[in-house]
Amino acid sequence: MLKGIDPRLNAEVLYALRAMGHGDVVIVADTNFPADSIARQTVYGDLLRMDNLTSAEAAEAILSVLPLDTFVEDFAGRMEVVDKPDEVPPVQAEVQAVIDKAEGEPRPMISIERFAFYDFAREAYAVIQTGERRFYGCFMFRKGVIPPDA
Template sequence: MLKLIDPLLNADVLYALRAMGHGDELVLCDANFPADSVARQTTLGRLLRIDGVGTAQAARAILSVLPLDNAVDAPARRMEVAGEPGNVPPVQQEVQLEIDQAEGRVRVMGSVERFAFYETARKAYCVIATGERRFYGCFLFKKGVIAPEA
């Protein structure tokens, strides 16, 4: 255990979050996502896990240490519901709340069509799988920077 670090952030996840650079993306996914096969194609090349929780709780932990990119319009994106791109299911609404809380302001998520999401995920830095069983609990987060202290 570490002070001020969410205990959900295990050593492997912390390593990946720290190793990512500005503009690198991570995939936070539900239990139905093809996480292992996609993760093998990422920069890290292996699957990371935050088991036993859903994506909203995992997002809260990740966003407690990961700055989102301010240089892009949508540093957080969600997988669109197939055939219903405007539908934002409860799991995605919950993650939106975690993003807004972590950022201290509204940062509306972008969206990515389901199959385009898989292609984008393969180019990510890493994939972090959760125990989320609700459909469409899959997200992309783009890492930002921490400004120097004045």
């Protein structure tokens, strides 16, 4: 354990989040996502895990240390429900609330069609699989910057 670091963040996840640069993407995936096979194709190349956490719990821990990109519209995204792109299931509403709290204002995620999300994930920096069992608990976060002290 480290002082001031969310204990839900393990060493491997912290390492990957720290290694990411501005604009790099991390995928937060549910238990049904083909996480291992897709993670092998990412920059990091290995699957990271945050077992026994919901997507919202994992997002809350991740966003406690990861700034979201403020320069782009696709700073965060959610996997669309098949044939219902405007539907926002409870798991996605929970993560949206976590994002809004971390950002200090409402900032809606973009939606990404399911197969486009898989393709997008293959180009990501890393994939983190959670213990989320609800469908469509898959998200992307684009790393922003931390400004210098004034």
